Amino acid sequence: MTDDVAVLGAGMHPWGKWGRGFVEYGVAAARAALADAGVDWREVGSIVGADTVRGGYPGYVAGATFAKALGWQGARVTSVYAACASGAQAVSAARAQILSGLADVVLVVGADSAPKGFFRPAGGDRPDDPDWLRFRVLGATNPTYFGLYARRRMAVHGDTVEDFAQVKVKNAASGALNPNARYRKRVTAEEVAASAVVADPLRLLDICATSDGGAALVLSSMEFARRRGAPDPVRIRAVSTVSPRYPRTVLDLPDIATDSAVAVEPPAETFRTSIARVAYEEAGVGPEDLSLAEVYDLSTALELQWYEDLGLCSEGEAAKLLREGATAPGGRIPVNVSGGLASFGEAVPAQAIAQVCELTWQLRGDAGDRQVPGARVGITANQGLFGHGSSVIAVR
Template sequence: MSRDVAVLGVGMHPWGKWGRPFTRYGVAAARAALADAGLDWRDVGLVVGADTVRGGYPGHVAGAAFAQALGWQGARVASVYAACASGAQALDTARAHILAGLVDTALVVGADAAPKGFFAPAGGDRPDDPDWLRFRVLGATNPTYFGLYARRRMALHGDTPEDFARVKVKNAAAGAANPLARYRTPVTAAQVAASPVVADPLRLLDVCATSDGGAAVVLSSLDFARRRATADPVRIRAVSTVTPVYPRTVPDLPDIATDSALAVAPPEPAAGFRSAVVRAAYEEAGIGPEDLDLAEVYDLSTALELDWYEDLGLCPPGGAVKLLRDGATALGGRIPVNPSGGLSSFGEAVPAQALAQVCELTWQVRGLSGPRQVAGARVGVTANQGLFGHGSSVVVIR
């Protein structure tokens, strides 16, 4: 039995710092996706909202907030929270409703109005929250966390700050060609090196910003898509939202030591949580890394993007820098990664991120990405890491 669902339409609100309610961005993205799908809002059978805990009560019930803002018309509604993986889990909720035959069409929306600066855990003291513990017990803010990953790569694989800068240069070049990106100016390695140190060895231009923005996807059953004369629809072939497996129950936290030279390689390269999320998507889709034409990954920092190359199976452990230096992951390379420009060019609008990745893959496999188009793109994968055992990977094909 096929688990495919059709992507009828996608839409986004540009990323930036606008200072408006998150629903404004979500509604704009939703209307763009509906227009792309050629679907009337009243024909939508389900609205799934990716929650934002920073949006007050409406953010905690984002599906209902978006349905109200669009105009209540009797659709089913659901709301999902999984931090940075919220969008993909919302997508999976919509897919399940469609495959169960409960609805023919679903609108999935994520949007955020992010505060300035580094994200802090929301909601006061939460000693059962690993993010709260990182901040309060270890003093490990997100950039500190990213710096530990970077130091670990340097100790294990010999990566250098210059390699991390190459990731920024690559993504900034792609983002400069994306009209929806917040940062649309090419960046040089010298500019990365001259930016302030945030969490050694990472500099300001190695770390993504926090942004406002929104993204939306319209899904349908394949039968519904074909009835609308869409003979060859873009499809979601797989959605992975698996949790960690004991004993690797902490989601890929690097070994924390006072001396980064003490970092040790994991006993099995495939044992990590992130690679397990991606493997589950490959297995469901019946593909492997060799089948990919492009990937959109969660580049909270430049060093973290390199980890994803290995987690996606694009190269063996430690091989990410060679792939990068050879130009394989740049536009025009063998397997472009983050042709959208990634979070490096957009910044974090948390509930929208995983949906924005699906938007980019959809435009790419349709051949509608303009100067950032990946030639012959037919198969793409997303990868995202959320809080507390939430992760996601989505396979998009045509």
């Protein structure tokens, strides 16, 4: 297809708590991706960096920061920020440059050096930001939000804490096979249940950590790939970066109190469902075509929600899908065979790129002990604060 772009290389800096700057992680990942692609840095026509708000000014201009660290060579530079969806926005920008003819080869890089504990809102007071309001007005930090979402699934769909624990058990088993994962140890359901309560009903092992790490991709036009002897590369066929459909996200409380005319019908589909739908429509595939999925398992309960949002099962059937083993390695639709955030933790601007790295290795048959046999189509999914969608579909 003319709208495909080739994934020539993928590279990562292992996740962990290394105590060093994000630039080091990003450069290591970039060099690994370039080596994987067999492309020299001087051949790259454009570099797109996914920003981190925790790296000071260099983090706000990540594209230029990584270009400088690799050695100025005249490439176009782009820096993007979309919270947890920053990596997908970077892939989208790179893809647009390739398809428009602005560059034949684009390097995409994201890296982070994360604080200990949960993420706090950055950048000062933002009363027009619904996520800032959630933190400051409601006191609903991310773990609190995850716990409320888990409670909703329990109340509406009958999910249990045992179901949530099995998501961790599944992902930890895959992470134990991934050399780039931070946590490479299998976990039992009993160990999940015995871990400390963070936001009832979720335990410590139900919630992902914050991590240091980096990921990079070398993308190119199909013509460049063929010239370089790669006639059948992994190809990116769709990138969905949609926003929600909520007419009045920030409530004007006096109006709400006195004028019912501002009330609106809820959207016909949830935000996450729309992210997947747009990706499927652009790629011309459906859930039935998938070989695997990499989803943003900020908590075990949220992974179950993604099963439904991606159309892997009907609403309320996610726990049943899990219990049947359909989302485990060897199942009908393996989910998070990388180990997911359960095994990596969040290195925010790198994670959506890392998801595409995993799809690339799986579709090439290079995933080693965690290989999904015969993988041909994969999807990634996450979402970023302030209404950033994120989904990539890759094919082989």
